[in-house]
Amino acid sequence: MRRRNPYHRGPVTPHFDGLRFRSHPVPRRGLRAALRFVRGQIARRWPDLPLPVTPDRPPTRSEALRIVPIGHSSLLVQLAGLNLLIDPVFAERLGPGGRAGPRRAHPPGLRWEDLPPIDAVLVTHNHWDHLEAPTLARLWRRFGARVLTPLGNDAIIRRADPAIPVRSLDWGESEPLGERLAVHCVPSYHWSARGLWDRRMALWGSFVVTDARTGGVLYHVGDTAYGDGRIFRDVRRRFGPPHAALIPIGAYEPRWFVGHEHVDPAEAVRILLDCEAERAFGHHWGTFQLTWEGREDPPRALDRALAEAGVPPERFRPLHPGLAVEPPWPAR
Template structure:
């Protein structure tokens, strides 16, 4: 027995028989580092509630042809539509991202799409098992109403099935390919991050980025990642050539001494966009839940500064607020 309650399998270059790891990477800080962060650092104040600059969206039932639309729900939850399919990423409609309903990071704004207004959902991507990405309550609702296929890295299926026995799940390891049909193919790729649902299950389930192959172009979706010297971005660009869209995290990055290995900042996100050869990018993982120390508006401001520094227009890399709709130009 491996001692891993989520996954058992052969040793690989990122699984030691018990825990997953980032090859050549940096492990997350231990409990002493967490205490140092929490008690020695002072987070910037967030308002208890802040309205999005956009109204709640009413998505079309289907987006046909080569059109590609991304609608922001909030944080890392987005609706991706093209060629008649609808994909949700890391869906969270819950009030808090926490193991508790009464404590933990609380939503600062309403979801950009009402759950009742969702179009038929074909696929849900769950990038890893942190509570701001894997929300069991929301997944239960989605399975009950839409019965989508859930695509997720190794080990996360065990967590989901404990609460949703009838969920349809496709698990993937880094480097795996899954053909959904109708020209929609999912590729599982490395991200520099980690996983845990509690204090005793660190790195028992895998984390990942995903490449979505569509008839209208390639989409590179990264839920959470440290920049990791650009290694994974460079590899993705070399492997796939060019992306129509990269969906990249831009928030939850301060203080850098603690967050740098696991959460990139906006400047690194812009560097990642360039390294992976993305024509357009969409910024997420900000504005809805306060997880770290930066001001609620800093990710967008620092993104704009980073784009200006390298001569990329803001239109090519918007920071998405709830309800924002990004119609990605064709490449």
């Protein structure tokens, strides 16, 4: 077991004890539970037939909010003349070297060659389905894109290319983007690891993007459990109700194994209601099989959860690779 953090050195805080970060109580899962999960995963393997995708061809720039789902939690966000990528993953398989992990179920919803000029990349945490270091290095070499990420992930990213400009943020810290936008790092209920011995040694989180000119608020919810819901209500109190929220809806079964790290669709609806977002869009589903639910289960479960909560279905829709959405954004 490590007694030294290889990624981050800093003062002790309410969520960092000098070695590991923490956000909420998480029970230890033993070997028996892990083996039971793996057996269930194998028995519920997704169909091998790839889903057809028509990749988006985005404009070079957009003043209004435009969101392109690439797949899983990889998103292109165009706003205020800037282009942001969130958790970009383009590999066919997850994991070290892209050789042994879960396989992609569909082509990316945006081809690499069709990317507009990327101004910044937001990386929520270091799990392999969110932090693909070679892609970050390619984005730096092609566009000079800088990276914003929670504490400790900067060390991992710079291993791919020491020249990558990375700004690491603690929860509550912010970074300006251009003349109008700012990115704020806020908590999520999750954890981190790249291997067996570095669990919770880099921070995880979500991002809020604010537009100083229009007062617009975009809330990107990273991987998270629901917990007590306080962190989602805190976003509403600090920034106001988001005009758009990007909320994970997949990788949630079985609850006894992943309920302390991923929300299910019913909890995703609770996040929508807690933060009081005008519109929400579901990501983190249908691209890589990480858990037991079927490939198409999250949208169906989301529809049921919305009906049970009395929320109009048009207020919270699942994202589909290559199908861009343009939520209303305030104009001033």
